[in-house]
Amino acid sequence: MIEPVGFTASVVGITTAAIGSIKFLYTTIGDIKDVPTTLRNIKSDLKALEPVLQKLLTELEREDSQVLLTNTIKGAVENYNSAYSTFKERLDHWIRHATKYKTFWAEWTDRVRVGIFEQGTINVFKGRLNDYKSTLNIALSTSSVLTVARQESIIKEVKDSILKGNKELLNREKDRADRELAAIESSLQQLSVSIRDEVNKESKQNLEQLLEEIQEEKASNEFFRKTCEEALLKTKNIHNRIEQEIKNTKADNNSKAVAGLINTSGEARNIKQNISDTDTKGGALQALELSIVWTFRFQAQRMNSGDSGLTI
Known part of the structure; x- marks a missing residue:
């Protein structure tokens, strides 16, 4: 078992690294000439994730932050860093390959098959960003709710109202995750058929790589769903006075x-x-x-x- 102090330090370290990578990607994308809307929108997703990570750093500085030291918190940040590494590798490849062209995305229009693949990679990264942001939000907000619910100075009616609101939020988030999972599984099925029928070697390799990335997106979705389920169980147990x-x-x-x-x-x-x-x-x-x-x-x-x- 990792000691609390060491665990806190490790979470702070990977969170700080994640914030740095967000700023790097945000600047890199902003510097790309004639960037398409699909990629430009990632800047909004990155901007939305950064304050969540900043909040995590702030909470870790609190004396009662031990409630936040869970594998969920650390796992979500580590998974974001993994997603960042994968996406940055693809982005570097696109930038290097585009030096032959007048603008960065000339190949997007010239080679439709590769363009569709690149757009798929972008959409997968956006999906993973959203999952990690939602996972951290759920973990942080539920920790705060449970901390309040354990305070003896707060009357029962107020505690019940707070816990009920958190259960409703968690159920909505879990339902959303279920819908997203169904869409991901549908994409995996369709892509598997496309790979089977594809005759062009380069396109087939691109589709196989995209399939791997969508499988990683499925894993991030399942991580988010599991977080919702665990947070819901903890909330119900506190509400029912189960210790x-x-x-x-x-x-x-x-x-x-x-x-x-x-x-x-x-x-x-x-x-x-x-x-x-x-x-x-x-x-x-x-x-x-x-x-x-x-x-x-x-x-x-x-x-x-x-x-x-x-x-x-």
């Missing part, structure tokens, strides 16, 4: 797994649990939602026997 969540517990080959309240104090009587997705195979045994009475009894037996640990 402990246990899921995906498995036992097999005659093993035993225990999940729930184990070796707890009397305060555990007030803890609500959500235990789900349990699985046993091969004669295995699972004990779920252990009772407080059993725990107290086990503690007494352990003290009498001098045992200092739990053996399953």
